[in-house]
Amino acid sequence: MSSSPTSQPALLVLADGLVLRGEAFGAKATALGEVVFNTGMTGYQEVMTDPSYAGQLVTFTYPELGNTGVNSSDQEADAPHVRGVIARQLAPRESNWRSEGSLEAWLQHHSVVGISGIDTRSLVRHLREGGAMNGAISTDGTTPQQLLEQVRAMPSMAGLNLAKEVSTPEPYSWTSLCPASFDQRLQDNPATPYRVVAIDFGIKRAILERLVAHGCDVTVLPADATPEQVLERQPEGVFLSNGPGDPSAVSSGIDLAKALVAHENLPLFGICLGHQILGLALGGTTFKLGYGHRGLNHPCGTTGVVEITSQNHGFALDADSLPADQMEVTHLNLNDRTVAAFAHRQKPIFGVQYHPEASPGPHDADHHFGRFAALMSERRG
Template identity: 45%
Template sequence: MNKVSIYLENGLFLQARSFGAEGTAVGEIVFNTSMTGYQEIVTDPSYAGQFVTFTMPEIGNVGCNAQDMESRGAFCKGILVRSYQGRPSNFRSEEPLDALLKRFGVMGICEIDTRYLTRMIRTEGAMEMIASTEIHDAAELKKLLDAAPRIEEINYIEEVSTSEPYLHTQGRYDARTFRYEENPETSKRIVAYDFGIKRNILNELTHAGIAVEVIPNDTPAEEVVARFEKGEIDGVFLSNGPGDPLILQQEKGRIQKLLKAKIPMFGICLGHQMLSIAHGYDTYKLKFGHHGGNHPVKNRATGAVEITAQNHNYNVPDAITEVAEVTHVNLFDNTIEGVRYRGEPVMSVQHHPEASPGPHESAYVFRDFYEML
């Protein structure tokens, strides 16, 4: 392992050891409290432009495999872990995490006090940082960090979205057989705008009985409306994705055209935020976001408290209640987690109901979308 130097925008300078890709990278540092599923986190496109600090101290123990990829690659800038295990032990492992990170150019940083970093982010908020295996002078790192664009200024959707439409035919993973359903029976058909979609969201949609065609983020709304009017599709899904939703003005315009056409829609995470923006209610940035697999969310309809997976730095405003009914609320900070728009066949949630590798208490919302279609 080589030395890696880290400089944060609050002036903190640290040195640690590196694994994964080498080089120099700039991004936003956040923390994730999940106990399992580091491969799913690393390959979630929503982390594009970010360094992920794992609060779980041991990372790498079970290796990585092709089945657990959430996308075609890894898009985060890097990961920070207390202890990296480069000799995995698991019957499903095909390669160590280090190999996956190197293949996709993602930095790995270890032998660092992740508890300290997490407490700092909770106190001061998410911030920009630079990490380098090439440069070890704090002043030079600060200069590079100051000159780099902030995550709020970068459109990462172009990087993570598919370039060509494709059909998704895989269903939910069966932990008893260690296989995914193939070609589940479907009776509804939708298109899914890919802003950085996770594979297991698609799996849950098909498992719920919905055939899915994934389309690029820049697909004209007019094409989608025409297909809906011809009866070729029954609705639209708006996916999760990275970055600040307020810079996605073209996507906002397309969604407004879909709303005008009264097309049934369902959004998750970024899709949830974009629906709010399209209705005229701009999102705001949380201090350090919600990232982890242990967030309690209350379903207002049933009164049940669901333990959910989350990954977002932005949230819809309370003023959304002027046009929508709040269906879910985060019990950590009472932020809005789900809505249904009045007079429209449109619903959305902020958390991740597919929650791979878990928990799965919110997976019913995919069936709710099917029933709405």
């Protein structure tokens, strides 16, 4: 694609040697990460600020980014967590009543590198055939050979504990909904809120808001919280959050989950990475998917009732590894039959691989938050 007089060249280099040339936007720098793709048609700001995308260069299959600008209400964290953005086209002007600025200016402010003018359909086909792989985006003049050497020296995502890098350093409370939200989906709440401790492996704000909407008073603890630190807060339920990286590498989270599983009849609920950590604590194993599930329209179910779900993960639980006497697979991803949700047969414990808070995405699975609240209500008696 030819550059306009004001555009700057950019390079995308993959570990298998593929070199693509495009135009730079965002920060002027080189960014290294795992190259993945997201098939959603909306929600680019939520994707970029989702801590689960830490360490990744995200290819957006929707052909244009930036047409609705950015705003403070759609952020899942204070700043973007993606290392780089790959797009077919960047909108020359944003236009939306909620916009507070342009995507490009926002990425520049947060030092995120972007490349446009890429045939993203061809790139996605390449990643589907070869799998998600390490790569680099450069907008600062680094040569393809230099980039390839840097990329091939990078560690694989497998084995990386990135949760500790994105987790909160200090505990904090979350008791309110976003005041600017126009989609609060309020529920019937108890007179006294449920005391919930959420373990932050990379938690999204939308999850915290859905917990509050379902009647929870949430205290968020760091990823390395100990069982004693959790239990001293006398929780009525514990939530294990989403997050980036390899779940099997989050040893402190797995140890915590094991201790909580053994503690009385405490309701436990995990989403995405938290779901995988719960599965590992209960005796299962995980594996890396070829190119992951990242999008807004993944069908999940088992009994004839299908939920269209929002997903973002590169690892999954191995169904054959789950102890059948303790765990029931309640939902499968209907595209590839991987584990989408499970429940403990004797205890109030369940995990969901997808994102019931949506943000972005459909609301089909919001009832899982109500399920967590119901378990806490039953425990109260």
